[in-house]
Amino acid sequence: MGQGKTPRFIVDSMLGRLARWLRILGFDTWYFRDIDDPELLKIHQETGRVLLTRDTRLVQCRGIGCHVLVHSDGWRDQLQEVFTALSLDLERDAMLTRCALCNLPLEDLGPDEAYGRIPDHVAASTSVFRECRSCRKVYWAGTHRKGMEEVVSMLLAEREDGRERS
Ligand SMILES: [Zn+2]
Numbered sequence: 001m002g003q004g005k006t007p008r009f010i011v012d013s014m015l016g017r018l019a020r021w022l023r024i025l026g027f028d029t030w031y032f033r034d035i036d037d038p039e040l041l042k043i044h045q046e047t048g049r050v051l052l053t054r055d056t057r058l059v060q061c062r063g064i065g066c067h068v069l070v071h072s073d074g075w076r077d078q079l080q081e082v083f084t085a086l087s088l089d090l091e092r093d094a095m096l097t098r099c100a101l102c103n104l105p106l107e108d109l110g111p112d113e114a115y116g117r118i119p120d121h122v123a124a125s126t127s128v129f130r131e132c133r134s135c136r137k138v139y140w141a142g143t144h145r146k147g148m149e150e151v152v153s154m155l156l157a158e159r160e161d162g163r164e165r166s
Contacts, residue, residue: 006094007066007086010049012040017075018052018082021151023103024144026094030103037061052082076154083155090155095148096139099132106130106139114138 008028011019012035019031030049032040037058044051044065051067053059059069068085072078082088098105107130114129117138130139 006091007050007088008047010040010044010047010051012051012053012055012058014054015052015070015075015078018070018078020100021075021079021147022082023098023100024096024148025151026091026097028098028103050086076151079151080155080158084158090152096130096141096143099135099137099139100144101137102132102134104132104134107133109138114140 006027008030009019009022010030011022013031013033016031016033019029022029030043037055040051040053041058041061041064043049044067045063048065051059051065052070053067054070056069058064059067068082070078070081072081096106109129109131111123111127111129114131115123117136118126118129118140122140122142126140126142128140131137132139
């Protein structure tokens with residue numbers, strides 16, 4: 001956030017794609033497909049994780065802490081809402097350091113260990129790999145690249161607009 005503290009998130013079950021993209025961008029993001037409101041609220045309160053939800057009733061609960069009530073339907077717009085609401089910065093160093101599926105930090109993986117688990121054209125052109133020790137998914141610089149460039153330019157463009165308006 002503005003003060004340089006990177007928030008950690010807990011995301012409600014309706015916001016799965018948003019959760020995935022927050023992880024790809026490097027944010028520590030908890031997401032549970034089947035979780036009821038009281039449980040979600042409890043985790044939010046006990047961990048101090050910022051709650052991202054579409055549920056207007058939930059944010060009216062007593063004792064609610066830092067949260068963003070997300071209005072948009074599409075995940076790109078949702079991402080934008082969260083960045084704007086919390087004045088988040090894009091941390092390029094943090095991108096692709098976390099598994100999009102498990103949220104675990106990725107570990108370095110030697111090329112020898114990666115070969116056979118990645119497409120041949122990647123093996124021929126890339127030698128830096130990371131893997132998730134939980135789901136064993138292998139990541140490299142090209143993973144999510146197209147979506148990533150789109151998301152990054154969208155978020156940066158919005159930031160510029162914001163400056164011009166203010
Ligand atoms: Zn994983």
